[in-house]
Amino acid sequence: MSKIIFNEHQQRVLEANPNVASVSDRAIQYTPAFKIHAVKEYQTGKSPSQIFSESGFDLTVIGSKKATSSLNRWRTTFRTYGEEGFFEERRGKGSTGRPSTNDLSAEKKLEKAEARIKYLEAENELPKKARGAREAGEETQLTPAEKFEAINAMVRKFQLTNLVGTLCRTAGVSRSGYYAWLKKTEQHAIREEQDYRDYLLLKSIYDAHRGKIGYRNFYMILVELLETPMNHKKILRLMRKFNLFAKIRRANPYKQLAKATQEHAVCPNLLNREFEQDEPGKVFVTDITYLPNRSGQMAYLSAVKDVATREIVAYEVTTTLTMEIVYRTLKKLKEALDGNVHPEAMIHSDQGFHYTHPEYQQRVKEMRLKQSMSRRGNCLDNAPIESFFGHFKDDVDFKQATSLAELKGLVDDYMEHYNGARKQWNLKKMTPVQYRGHLIAA
Structure with missing residues (x-):
């Protein structure tokens, strides 16, 4: 079989x-x-x-x-x-058999008898076929759909296309109901086949992104690939149907947040989780994350993100956690702003010792930026930059870097991709750079 x-x-x-x-x-x-x-x-x-x-x-x-x-x-x-x-x-x-010696006229004489035998076989087998849809011993009455399925099996098996009405009367169902069921079954089969073809396309994209892709990113990619884009609701349905689940980050319950030292000054939480901004350069968020790698030396990434455009405007990679990492990041931010500082510009961070340091706070003031800090032990107050670090660690294989130079190359490539090529659903399906231009034009 x-x-x-x-x-x-x-x-x-x-x-x-x-x-x-x-x-x-x-x-x-x-x-x-x-x-x-x-x-x-x-x-x-x-x-x-x-x-x-x-x-x-x-x-x-x-x-x-x-x-x-x-x-x-x-x-x-x-x-x-x-x-x-x-x-x-x-x-x-057997292999030694011979073709029948009956002449054509004899075969013609048998046609009616053979047709009758086929009909009787089908009529006899129809109840058996229907009973197969139920478990042995059940006395529950068959549904019309189960009867239609049995009739269809008999018609196909014995080629009784002209005896559908007779089989329907035998099964106690209407002929019109059978054809309506058959049409619906065909439509369902066509849809199943189309779903499978669409799944193969989604699976190729899913594998290319190592499973770290959701339905929104699927949609933005398919807009560029297909002349008629696939609806995002259909993408979500197919992902659930074929088990294409996005691999997401899980919070580490054992990771402790760094506590600010008592000697340094803590600034108030001016941002207060107001992450919906529509003016580029008004609100920046910053933080530092660890980048373990194969070089044998821990590395650290300091980054500044524009909340409105989600663009990474400045970043620095070093192998030490001295104050120099945040000073260099501030210097790059100043170069990126090029004197165009928003009158209400603000930079928000956690209460890490880098950001509570008097020298750092003085440099922030010299750049005409207000300073805001998250509440102690509350990482959600700085969610935008935490989200970026999460995506970065999902997308970049930084742990395999064998030197600082190689690691910096990976970071540079990703920053260029993130800002200029990676579209985001909540940015009207634009990249951060495109969205910045959109906001400025608006």
């Missing part, structure tokens, strides 16, 4: 091929004329796949192995019995 199962739509497509005599959910019965044609074409040097493809068969549906095995079987029959061997039913006969 073939492992390939044909859905309703595929069966309909196969039945439309003139080289097919009948189709079930697992088997295809080919016409004798096609079998003879296939053998002769093979003798001219054509491959089984080529023969089937030229005859209108989709090898992705029937399988290339199925084409090869079928042709091998037909070649054996052709060598043993010739063309006449394809016009006789040989199932169950």
Whole structure:
């Protein structure tokens, strides 16, 4: 028995091929004329796949192995019995059997009897087929859908296309109801096939991003790939259906937040989680994260993010946690602003000792920036920069860097990608750089 199962739509497509005599959910019965044609074409040097493809068969549906095995079987029959061997039913006969000697007129006489036998077999098997839909011993009445399914199986098995009405009366259902169910089943099969094709596209994108992609990023990528973009609700449905779950970060319950020292001054929380900003350069957030790597020396990344545009405007990578890391970051921020400081500009951080240091606070004032700090032990007050560090550690394989130079190269490449190429759903599907231009124009 073939492992390939044909859905309703595929069966309909196969039945439309003139080289097919009948189709079930697992088997295809080919016409004798096609079998003879296939053998002769093979003798001219054509491959089984080529023969089937030229005859209108989709090898992705029937399988290339199925084409090869079928042709091998037909070649054996052709060598043993010739063309006449394809016009006789040989199932169950030994290899030494001979084709029937009945003449054509005799076969004609048997046609009505054979048709009657098929009908009686189908009528007898219909209740059995329906009972198979229930567990053994259950007396529950069959639903109309189960009866329709049994009728459809009988019609396909015995080719009783002209006896649908009789089978429906036997099963106690309406003929119109059967055809309505059949149409709905075909539509469902077509949708299932389309879903699978869309899933293959999503799976290729999913694998390329190592599973670290959600439905919103899927949508933004497909907008560029497809002429007619896929609706984000459909993407979410397909992800759930085919188990494409985005790999997300999990909070480390054992990680302790650094506490600000008592000697340094703590600033009030001026930002107060007002992360919805629409003016570039008005609110910046900053922090430092650890970057363990294979060089044998811990590295650290200090970054400043514009809350309105989500752009990383300044960053620094070092191997020490001295004050120099934040001083260099401030210097790069000053160069990026180039004197264009917003009158209400603010830089927000946690209460780490770098940001409570008197020298750091003095430099912030000299840049005409107000200073704001999160409440102690509350990382959500600085959520935008924490979110960026999370995405960075998901997307960059920094742990494999063998030197500081290699690590800096990885950071530089990601910053360029994040600011200029990585679109974000909440930025109207733009990159941070594009969104900054959009806000300025607005």
